[in-house]
Amino acid sequence: MRRYFGTDGVRGEAGKPPLTPDFVLRLGQAAGAYFRQESPRPVVLLAKDTRESSDLLEAALAAGLMSQGVRVEHLGVLPTPGVAYLTKALKATAGAVISASHNPYRDNGIKFFGPTGEKLPDETEEEIERLLEEDHPTRGIGTVGDFREAERMYLDFLLGYAPDLTGLRIGLDLAHGATYRMGPRLFQRAGAEVMAFFNTPDGRNINKACGSTHPEALSRFVLELGLDLGIAFDGDGDRVQFIDRKGRLFHGDHILYLTALAFGEEGVVGTVMSNMGLEVALKAKGLAFHRAQVGDRYVLEMLKAKGLHLGGEPSGHVIFRRHHTTGDGLLSALLTLKALRIMGGDLADWYEGLPLYPQVLLGVRVRDKARVMEDPRLGEAVRRAEEGLLGRGRVSVRPSGTEPLVRVMVEAEEGAEEVARALAQVVEALDRG
CATH class of the missing domain: 3.40.120.10 (Alpha-D-Glucose-1,6-Bisphosphate, subunit A, domain 3)
Known part of the structure; x- marks a missing residue:
């Protein structure tokens, strides 16, 4: 069982456990010790999104890695998938990203990629957590560099898959995040006429009423400006949602x-x-x-x-x-x-x-999602809800992997809203104890 790593790395509110500079330094030491087992001269690529806390956490992680003799190459602000691509393309030992993806600016996180460009498997994350419990004295002096070709290489990779977009009028919602520079450049190079929105990050506005989790403003812009479509990204650029010319979420x-x-x-x-x-x-x-x-x-x-x-x-x-x-x-x-x-x-x-099918998704904020999910009364409530749908719908209740939420999803030809709200009330009652 992993204590710190969730479905998408280590995540939480920046400055509070576990995302304190002290912990991130120790995480860098533990990860560096693991990467030294993989390579005698490990190289880790390190990027971040636009949150105000990213610089602090980046510095702490880099220090921990370098204390284990790791060469750290800073990539600057870059979408998470760009780090995955470059880790594999440059044959680095690993890649790391300081980001909390679609979460609010107060949150942040750390996720790692292995040399194949894939996220670390559960077993590797468990090993790094085990190493967190050990002391890691300095093992050599790591060095640091700025890899200035990162954005150009990633852009060239993407352009290799771009169709000719000449004549297309596109609105881009950059979520004040990691795609704020690359997004407009990419689609302009592909031939589109681009209108960029939410592309002025200030450290605190990432994902705020914008981006793939809040596409309402982009929908309005598409309709008001008569655009062919809109494209919304999240804070670290690994998600995308579209808006069609009628303002609907695709x-x-x-x-x-x-x-x-x-x-x-x-x-x-x-x-x-x-x-x-x-x-x-x-x-x-x-x-x-x-x-x-x-x-x-x-x-x-x-x-x-x-x-x-x-x-x-x-x-x-x-x-x-x-x-x-x-x-x-x-x-x-x-x-x-x-x-x-x-x-x-x-x-x-x-x-x-x-x-x-009509689908209702509710996020219920809880104090202890594990305790709620393990309560047999929740399982019984879900079973009764599914029986009530008479085979014409689905129910899913699961803990969020990145936030203190239990997510209730009900999908049905009719009555989805009523069933979802009833289950949400069950979750709230169980959380109160």
Whole structure:
């Protein structure tokens, strides 16, 4: 069992346990000690997003790594998937990112990538946590550098998959995050006319009423300005959501459906949060559909196990395994637009081509999500709710891997809102004890 690592690295409120400078220094020492076992001269690429706490945590992590003789190459502000790509392309020992993705600015986090560009497996994270309990005296003097070619290399990689977007008028919501520079440059280089929004980070506005988790403003801009579509990223650039010309959210399930057909996939991996409408539509086209746990690492594991190449989540975290080792919002956007060129029509047509079941998702803030989830009364409430849907819907209650929340999802032809709110009340009551 991992104590600090969740579904997407170590995450929490910056400055409070576990994300204090002292802890991050020790995490750097433990990770550095592990990487020394993998290479006599380890090199770790280190990037961050635009949160005000990222500089402090970056310095602490770098110091811990260097105390173990690790060479640290700073990449500056760069999307998380860019670090994954460069770690593999440059044959580095590992990559690390200071980011809390779509969370508010007060939160931050640390996630690592291995030399293949994939997130560290659970077993490696458990080993690093074990090493956290040991003392790690200085083992050599690590050095530090600034790899100034990082953004150019990543941009060139992405442009290799870009369709010709000449004539397309696109609104970009950069979430005041890690894509704020690269996003406009990428789509302009591909030929699009770009209007950039939420691209002035100040350390505290990342994801604030914007980005892939808050696409309402972008929807309004698309309608008011008569744009062809909108594209919204999250704070670290590993997710993407679209807005069609009618102002509707074209999310991860839509992306999976369109790209699976365009690229001739044999099957798709979703998660327990994927809409039943996606499953029904794919099976009607003769494509297999599998559900993994929530989290891109689990989607990737199932893709490998099933021999498939496309998977993702409704949140817009999509993995195109033929092209990258992790979810990449910028790449997913390009490949979705490429799929449109292949299949014809626009996002509005494909939105209407995938009927989705009504879905209600509620996040219930709790003090102890593990205790709530283990309470047998919650399991009984879920069982009764599922029975009440009479086989015409689904229920999923799960702990968030990155926040102190229990997420309640109900999907049904009718009555989803009522069932979800009833389950949320059960969660609240169990949390109060």
